């Protein structure tokens with residue numbers, strides 16, 4: 438059944454189930470507008486600064502797709518939140534993009550932009566920036582917006598703490614060809630064990646030989662998800678991250694790390710770094726390509 442926003446997932450241990458349920462309750466106060474303002478406006482999203490966080494994230498995603506090895510029909514974005522930047526490169530490669538989030542308020546925010554309704558977040562500077570990365574010139578942003586609107590097929594409920602995070606039949610039986618997830622798993626998991634378990638769950642959504650692109654926070658123990666909504670985060674470092682990746686059976690292809698300059702630490706969280714991971718789910722039988 439589709440994830441219920443107050444569900445405690447299917448964690449095996451009663452204690453884990455309680456802390457996952459507690460995490461779900463934290464998210465009832467999530468405010469998309471505040472979250473977008475805190476993280477997706479300047480200085481963290483300053484397209485005039487080479488060391489701003491969003492341009493770094495968009496460059497990582499652009500390069501990951503530009504290499505040409507990530508291809509297929511279906512891309513799934515896990516824990517989209519109210520943001521679309523994470524699929525601006527992938528939407529040119531895949532004919533079907535599935536967006537997902539745990540909260541209806543976020544799914545509604547995504548649908549608002551997809552329907553070109555008034556009053557939503559303005560992604561134009563992001564579209565223009567990715568067009569520049571693609572050598573298309575900023576005026577192509579309208580084509581990119583139209584492309585994105587044409588390939589997003591669904592905005593679905595998801596719960597990464599369930600062994601099957603999506604409702605049955607949401608993706609092709611063999612799995613998605615590519616999975617993207619940005620700042621989700623570490624922000625919804627009460628501890629490292631449930632983070633690793635959630636990574637295993639979402640890896641099951643990808644076909645053997647498919648790719649996984651992860652963006653996330655290093656050293657983060659909390660973030661503000663609303664004016665007075667503080668959400669705990671499991672703090673990751675490079676070693677624990679790579680350990681979880683190995684435990685989930687993914688093959689690490691690339692790990693890039695961004696260290697926040699002092700003026701990017703704006704008081705809405707205690708992030709010290711950002712990671713970008715390109716990984717692959719091995720073919721069945723462990724063979725190569």
Ligand SMILES: Nc1ncnc2c1ncn2[C@@H]1O[C@@H](CSCCNC[C@@H]2Cc3ccc([N+](=O)[O-])cc3CN2)[C@@H](O)[C@H]1O
Pocket residue numbers: 461464467476481490491515516517518519538539540543595596597598620621624625654657660706708711
């Ligand atoms: N059980 C669940 N399964 C799937 N998704 C779930 C579940 N529970 C909540 N969700 C869903 O996952 C959430 C995703 S947003 C999580 C925010 N992550 C932390 C935040 C992000 C951020 C952004 C930018 C920068 N920066 O430096 O530029 C730093 C940081 C660090 N702070 C939210 O959409 C919720 O709705």
